[in-house]
Amino acid sequence: MNAIQFILAGMLAAATPFLLAALGELVVERAGVLNLGVEGLMALGAVIAFIIVYHGGGHLIGFVAAGICSALLSLVFAIIALVFRANQVAAGLAIGILGQGLSALFGKSYESLTVKGLPRLALPWFSELPIIGGLFTQDIVVWFSLAGTLAIWAIFTFTKTGLVIRAVGENPKAAHAIGYPVILVRTAAVAFGGMMAGFAGAYAAVVYTPLWADGMIAGRGWIAIALVVFGTWLTGRIFLGACLFGAVSLMGPAAQATGMDVPSQLLSSLPYLVTIIVLGIISADRRLLKLNGVASLGEPFER
Template sequence: MIAIEFILAGMLAAATPFLLAALGELVAERSGVLNLGVEGMMALGAAIAFITVYTGGGHVPAFIAGGICAMILSLFFAFATIGLHANQVATGLAVGILGLGLSAYFGKPFESFTVTGIDKIAILGLAELPLVGGLFNQDIVVWLSLLFTVALWYVLTRTKLGLLLKAVGENPHAAESIGYPVRLIRVGAVAFGGFMAGVAGAYASTVYTPLWADGMIAGRGWIAVALVVFGTWMVGRVFLGALLFGAVSLGGIAVQTVGLAIPSQLLTSLPYIVTIVVLGIISSNKRLLRLNGIASLGEPFEK
């Protein structure tokens, strides 16, 4: 019971880095661009945000600084892939390695320092409920992320901008022939994805676990990329996937509190193993992927 209560209380916060990074990548992929540099962009955002908070800059500037630095990194990716038609997979890896390197480079003097996180905001009445009460006692970023998820769902499915993004991702040549600036839209989508990855990293290093350690993103950026596939490029499903991974990453700690003798390394591996298994299940449904997949994903746009 305590374990369930623990997971319910913590899973939204644990899910937030996955959610923000995955929603950013979702927008980039919907425009037809596969940016595999999410892990590196998250790490850079995390490092810059941590340094900002540690040196007294405060959390709001930290999130902005982390987001912007990751966005600048994503613009390098955009320049190479959208401007010059460089291979998206390889360029994404390059940007990922660069981001991880930069985060370790700038974060070196701050290794294993800590900062204070931010206070939680409880929803009166609901937060006192037994068992599920913890679910309604979260920090402001979690609440804003939930609002953001709904807003993004609305923009992508109910507005012209969302439709435009879809057109660019499904058939860039048709979109261009009716006068839409395909490349500009793609650069914008990639930059948005970069910013969100940076913000996700900032949340991880200054709120969720407010400390800096080299390698602290630990594959969460890659899981975010996988989440976009799990969610078959749909906001709602990506949200559910992020929740699942939030719960899974807490599951390890919960199991230890219960006192089961499972090696901690197995529990640490759990999110990665779950990713592999779920990826297998979702991907084997080829029809699902074909129906929801982005037709021009990963293809360079050339006239």
């Protein structure tokens, strides 16, 4: 198997934590809220899922519990940022620090323990294709994430729910005047984002690298937030961005397997460097951000 096949086969799985968290943050930001606590929400979901799977609870319960716990933590953010109208940047950072602290606290006695991941399911016929066949052999969570991406795209494109979320994010005063419960919609979006971050963390901890290590999220929550900007708040572009980061995070192992003499620290910082560079390129196009950006992002709503 050459490096390209290796990256193609692993790309979607590596992309899944980015994708799930970024889709959640997309919904949050579309509703006009900036939640910077994704890293901590992922860390909490990761440790909850790991503990449950380690004690034999199974992956399904692990994912559900991770989603619920992270959604609850994100509701704390919602109350502080939306009801008490606190600075969203500071509240998000605080939730991030709290989530990472709770993750380290709960995971203390599980350090370096492992669990079993999930089997990969091959799509018949497609997985036999040369070179790109590896793309079609994925675990069930990846398939669900792809379906979820489509669903979120469809919700924003075709449904009234999507329209209400966007209205609340673009012009909360007008949305309120028409009679939509702005705070309630935003709270629901934040809880959804928290749940998705919990799923993302769970996937990272019990499927992608089923081994517990403190700090295992390693900046992926922050990259997910950057992905929403890269994708200019569009579902399809966020999916492509997540795939790019999945591929970039596999370049380290791929380079090492081919025996290239590159410091491993450089390979580890590759995703961060790519984030910085791409963020610069996309943001430099001010028109692009203005066109797709969310008008009231980060501003508290007051009647």
